[in-house]
Amino acid sequence: xxxxxxxxxPDERPHPDGRRNxxxxxxxxxxxxxxxxxxxxxxxxxxxxPGVLAAVSGLFSRRQFNIESLxxxxxxxxxxxxxxxxxxxxxxxxxxAKKQLEKLIPVISVTELDPSxxxxxxxxxxxxxxxxxQVQSVAEMYGGEAVDASQETVxxxxxxxxxxxxxxxxxxxxxxxxxxxxxxxxxLERGAEETR
Amino acid sequence: xxEQVPPTTQTEAEAAAAxxxxxxxxxxxxxxxxxxxxxxxxxxxxxxxxxxxQGGAIMPVYDALFHSDLNHVTMAHEQGAAHAADxxxxxxxxxxxxxxxxxxxxxxxxxxxxxxxxxxxxMIALTGQVPTDFVGxxxxxxxxxxxxxxxxxxxxxxxxxxxxxxxxxGEAFAVAxxxxxxxxxxxxxxxxxxxxxxxxxxxxxxxxxxxxxxEADDDAVEAAADTIAAAEKPVILAGGGVIKGEAxxxxxxxxxxYEIPVITTMPGIGAYPEDDDLSLEVAGMHGTGYAxxxxxxxxxxxxxxxxxxxxxxGGVDSFAPxxxxxHVDIDPAEISKNVHADYPLIGDxxxxxxxxxxxxxxxxxxxxxxxxxxxxVQAWKTEYPMDYATPDDEPLxxxxxxxxxxxxxxxDTVVTTGVGQHQMWAFxxxxxxxxxxxxxxxxxxxxxxxxxAAIGAKLAADDDQSVxxxxxxxxxxxxxxxxxxxxxxNLDITVAVLNNEYVGMVRQWQDGFFEGRRMxxxxxxxxxxxxxxxxxxxxxxxxxxxxxVEDAVEAAVEYDGPSVIDFHIDxxxxxxxxxxxxxxxxxxxxxxxxxDQL
Numbered sequence: 001x002x003x004x005x006x007x008x009x010p011d012e013r014p015h016p017d018g019r020r021n022x023x024x025x026x027x028x029x030x031x032x033x034x035x036x037x038x039x040x041x042x043x044x045x046x047x048x049x050p051g052v053l054a055a056v057s058g059l060f061s062r063r064q065f066n067i068e069s070l071x072x073x074x075x076x077x078x079x080x081x082x083x084x085x086x087x088x089x090x091x092x093x094x095x096x097a098k099k100q101l102e103k104l105i106p107v108i109s110v111t112e113l114d115p116s117x118x119x120x121x122x123x124x125x126x127x128x129x130x131x132x133x134q135v136q137s138v139a140e141m142y143g144g145e146a147v148d149a150s151q152e153t154v155x156x157x158x159x160x161x162x163x164x165x166x167x168x169x170x171x172x173x174x175x176x177x178x179x180x181x182x183x184x185x186x187x188l189e190r191g192a193e194e195t196r
Numbered sequence: 197x198x199e200q201v202p203p204t205t206q207t208e209a210e211a212a213a214a215x216x217x218x219x220x221x222x223x224x225x226x227x228x229x230x231x232x233x234x235x236x237x238x239x240x241x242x243x244x245x246x247x248x249x250q251g252g253a254i255m256p257v258y259d260a261l262f263h264s265d266l267n268h269v270t271m272a273h274e275q276g277a278a279h280a281a282d283x284x285x286x287x288x289x290x291x292x293x294x295x296x297x298x299x300x301x302x303x304x305x306x307x308x309x310x311x312x313x314x315x316x317x318x319m320i321a322l323t324g325q326v327p328t329d330f331v332g333x334x335x336x337x338x339x340x341x342x343x344x345x346x347x348x349x350x351x352x353x354x355x356x357x358x359x360x361x362x363x364x365x366g367e368a369f370a371v372a373x374x375x376x377x378x379x380x381x382x383x384x385x386x387x388x389x390x391x392x393x394x395x396x397x398x399x400x401x402x403x404x405x406x407x408x409x410x411e412a413d414d415d416a417v418e419a420a421a422d423t424i425a426a427a428e429k430p431v432i433l434a435g436g437g438v439i440k441g442e443a444x445x446x447x448x449x450x451x452x453x454y455e456i457p458v459i460t461t462m463p464g465i466g467a468y469p470e471d472d473d474l475s476l477e478v479a480g481m482h483g484t485g486y487a488x489x490x491x492x493x494x495x496x497x498x499x500x501x502x503x504x505x506x507x508x509x510g511g512v513d514s515f516a517p518x519x520x521x522x523h524v525d526i527d528p529a530e531i532s533k534n535v536h537a538d539y540p541l542i543g544d545x546x547x548x549x550x551x552x553x554x555x556x557x558x559x560x561x562x563x564x565x566x567x568x569x570x571x572x573v574q575a576w577k578t579e580y581p582m583d584y585a586t587p588d589d590e591p592l593x594x595x596x597x598x599x600x601x602x603x604x605x606x607x608d609t610v611v612t613t614g615v616g617q618h619q620m621w622a623f624x625x626x627x628x629x630x631x632x633x634x635x636x637x638x639x640x641x642x643x644x645x646x647x648x649a650a651i652g653a654k655l656a657a658d659d660d661q662s663v664x665x666x667x668x669x670x671x672x673x674x675x676x677x678x679x680x681x682x683x684x685x686n687l688d689i690t691v692a693v694l695n696n697e698y699v700g701m702v703r704q705w706q707d708g709f710f711e712g713r714r715m716x717x718x719x720x721x722x723x724x725x726x727x728x729x730x731x732x733x734x735x736x737x738x739x740x741x742x743x744x745v746e747d748a749v750e751a752a753v754e755y756d757g758p759s760v761i762d763f764h765i766d767x768x769x770x771x772x773x774x775x776x777x778x779x780x781x782x783x784x785x786x787x788x789x790x791x792d793q794l
Contacts, residue, residue: 004787005772007485007580011793015782016493018517024504024535026517047405051354055346062347092532099529105351105371108405 023092035091039068041084041113041187042098043195047106048074048081055104056083065089065097069121069184080108082195086185109196117195119187123165126155127175135175142168153178227396230355231260231389233362234322234382237397238266241369243293245269245284245655247277249304251297252337253324256389258295269655269685271648272677274301278308279645279675280652282317282379283635287610287656289442291318291372291380298324299337302383303344307642309379310348314639315463316440318377320368321345327387328356341383350378358388362397370400375408376527377440408526412541412548420498420522420539421555425562427496427520429569430456433479436463436638437501437525439631443546444468447500450549454556455563457573459487461502462623465634470627476573477582480508481775482620485580485784488775490573491516492782500524501545504534505639506778514780524548580773580786582624591766592741594618594694598625601664601692604749609662610635610653614646614671617700618693620771622666644674647691651678654687662753665691669722670699676728682758683733690752691760693725696767704770708791729760740764 021027021034046052053072060067068086075082087097094112102110113119124147127135135154136146144158154175158168162185169180189195227233234257238246246268250258261268271277274296281292296305302323312319326335342352351371355361361384368380424430438447444467451458451474458468459479470477479487491497497519502508509515515535523530523537524545531540541548556562584595598621611626612635613619619636628634635653637645650665657663672693682689703717726736735755737748739762752759773784776794785791 004790005485005580005583007786009793010783010785010790013489013782014493015780016518020513020515020517020536022513024512024515024532026519026521026536026538051342054343058346092536096529096533099531103527103529105403105406 023090025092037088037090038094039086039088040094040097041086041117041119041185042101042110043113043187044083044085044101044110045075045080045108045196046083047108048079049106052081052104052106053083055106056085056101059100059104060085060087060097063097063100065093071184071186073186084184084186111196113187113189113195117187117189119161119185120159121162121165121183121185122157122159123169123180123182124155124157125169125172125177126153126179127172127177129153131175135172138171138175142171144168225263227362227394228392229256229260229389230358230361230384230391230393231256233358233393233395233397234365234384234389235260235264235266237362237365237369237400238293239264240397241366241400242290243369246293246295247271247280247284247652248295249274249277249297249301251301251324253298253326253386254295254301254322254384255297255324256386257322257324257384260389269651269681271651272680273675274304275307275644276648276651276675276678276681278305278319278321279311279642279648280655281319281321282308282312282315283612283649283652284656285312285318285377286635287632287653289318289632291320291369292652292656293320293322295322296324297337298326298341299339301337302339302341306344306348307640309345309381311637311640311642311645312379313348313350315637316377316436317379318372319379320365320372321349321379321381322365323381323383324389325354325383325385328385329387331385341381345381348379349381352381352383354383354385355388356385358391358393359395361388362395366397366400367403370402371406374402375406376437409528409543410547412524412543412551414551416539416541417548417551417555420541421552421559423496423520423522423539424454424498424552425556425559427562428565429494429572430496430498430566431476431490431494432456432458433461433491433497433499433502434458434464434467435461435500435502438464438467438545441501441526441545443500443544443549444631446546446549446553450553453553453563454561455566455570456498457490457570459483459491461505461508462636463638464502465623466628466631469629471629473574474570476577478623479781481510481777482624482771482773483775484582484624485773485786486573486576488773488781488784489576489580492780493572494519496520496522498522498524500549501526503530506534507638509535510775510781511778514782586742588742592739592745592763594621594696594763594765594769595625596742597692597694597745597763597765598622598666600745600749601690602626604746604753605662605664608633608658609664610657612636612646612649612653612663612665614667614674615641615643616668616671617696617704617769617771618666618668618671621694624771643671646671647675647682648678650689650691651682651685651687654689663687663689665689667691667693668700669693669695669697669725670719672725673722679729679732679734679758679760686757688756689758691729691758693760693762694765695722695725695762696765696769697722698767701771707770708788709776725760725762729758735759737761738764
């Protein structure tokens with residue numbers, strides 16, 4: 001490569017000692033400050049119209065936000081739907097996900113829910129029907145019930161926290177699980193506090 | 197722009213008919229179809245020019261344009277239409293409008309829409325679509341246009357109802373221009389635009405869910421002012437948002453009052469006059485050495501309307517490593533996206549600068565404390581000057597060409613560029629003093645942007661404002677067909693091709709980082725651009741040495757119409773300073789052998 005300009009070579013110039021981490025946060029040279037990923041539940045109210053879910057999921061996939069679950073459904077207001085998103089991101093990533101979501105024109109509001117918020121997920125678990133009584137007993141232990149039974153299979157419905165559903169699915173393995181379907185998390189703030 | 201009506205907009209017969217039909221003005225023709233509602237909505241917004249290419253699904257809209265006073269500029273390719281509309285938006289401040297038909301028409305717009313999106317340029321795209329009943333059936337010339345453009349528009353609309361289509365177009369226009377600007381798109385199914393309706397579109401307004409912030413939080417302003425007042429080495433980093441937000445006056449006054457050095461980003465060129473002592477010009481990959489030194493050593497960085505792109509920051513871990521960052525932006529999502537903002541100030545750039553100014557006025561004037569820093573910055577200007585060698589026996593240097601064109605034109609001349617080495621020389625060696633005089637493809641880096649952008653810029657510019665387009669040989673070839681439009685519309689544009697028979701930036705990287713393997717970067721097969729210009733009906737010149745530069749520039753600038761000067765420049769000339777991708781701003785290379793030290 002030809003051409004050049006006058007001036008000191010790169011190594012002859014003074015350089016400051018400071019540094020930033022990969023999130024652009026200024027750090028003490030002695031301290032590494034890389035935020036750990038955390039699980040966040042975001043709740044968004046959106047206009048109830050075609051294409052909004054595609055816009056939201058497209059946004060999350062192209063920005064590489066790690067979606068753990070995404071549920072959507074109508075609300076008390078027929079013009080609005082609520083999307084509940086669970087993501088696992090480093091701290092600045094959660095904030096960025098919220099802000100990018102808020103930028104979508106059909107999105108009305110976005111909040112990150114408190115970890116103590118009511119969080120529920122539903123699972124349908126279809127197992128072999130050899131021991132329907134036992135299946136029913138286990139279902140009851142998890143506050144669930146059998147919703148379908150045939151000669152070969154029993155299907156059980158369980159509702160609860162993600163951890164409870166994980167535990168239930170594990171327990172039902174003894175009956176030879178044929179199929180499992182789970183919804184994502186739906187969540188609302190506790191008490192009178194409004195989930196905007 | 198010449199006063200004459202562009203030939204495509206109105207025939208003499210129509211003009212005569214309009215003259216004899218003056219009474220009709222008292223009773224404007226009402227909306228009759230979805231298409232006429234679209235046109236009425238555009239007229240209501242004050243749009244002047246539409247850049248487009250006709251085609252099957254958009255024909256009802258073109259039919260409705262037949263009786264409209266809107267000026268339609270038929271482009272040679274839809275990409276040209278999008279770039280022209282984009283540049284129109286940059287120079288005028290109002291959204292540029294482009295039109296295309298469904299399918300290939302719409303997909304050909306995609307590059308231009310993505311370009312406008314990356315640079316937050318106000319623009320609206322109207323695309324034809326197959327009739328509603330055919331949508332989803334893979335009909336002839338069908339594309340899921342809203343799906344394709346979802347990631348590259350601020351928002352987009354599928355207009356499914358002839359009674360509301362006009363309002364949708366108005367909303368798209370309003371969303372494109374308010375808050376952080378950007379492109380919007382309205383997809384117009386043919387049955388909707390053909391359907392009868394008499395609903396007049398209302399005033400263009402944004403939806404009630406869209407409320408861009410205006411003023412920053414007072415406590416945040418106070419905290420930021422404390423930090424600026426306590427600083428010893430502050431810099432202002434002015435981004436494109438300063439220009440988009442019409443905040444150049446506020447920014448200039450603020451910088452001068454407190455005597456804080458100003459760096460601009462590339463989209464921010466023109467936000468602060470480069471001939472001012474406080475100006476350090478542009479920082480980043482090919483920014484000046486002094487701007488990059490200042491950004492590396494500052495203790496407070498006041499970023500206004502910038503998104504801290506990686507071409508500016510280099511590796512984020514070494515960007516302004518000792519600075520507290522004050523970040524002013526109208527888009528909350530830009531705060532701490534790339535660089536953590538210690539003092540986020542979310543709001544309109546001009547308003548927030550005024551807020552900061554008011555708050556600083558309550559404190560002792562800090563500018564004396566910055567004096568040593570200002571001296572240091574001036575010392576860096578002397579130590580790392582922007583320079584180049586021009587011995588007579590060497591091939592023509594591109595930097596010289598840029599300087600001669602700058603000298604030959606007024607301060608308010610608009611410069612447009614393609615993408616590559618020529619783009620870098622065009623900003624390094626031209627002296628920008630006014631906002632909206634630099635039109636380039638920054639975020640997307642679209643080769644071929646310069647010529648169609650020059651067309652849009654010329655139509656948006658004041659009548660006596662010149663337009664100079666810098667192109668590279670490779671970049672120019674990508675959209676050269678738009679010369680036909682410049683000739684047809686008789687647009688006074690000077691195109692300076694900095695021709696080194698390479699895609700030069702690729703060649704520069706191959707030499708620097710790929711051990712000189714010049715794979716596919718040699719463009720020795722380029723056509724004779726002067727002859728090609730003449731074939732299109734433009735004026736053509738070829739210049740291969742220093743002696744010919746001034747005469748050709750003079751002839752081209754004086755010529756009333758499009759002219760092309762093919763400058764055969766030193767094929768081995770490279771762009772310096774250079775911060776390698778992901779590198780440290782303070783460790784820029786000033787010459788090739790410095791790259792080995794980085």
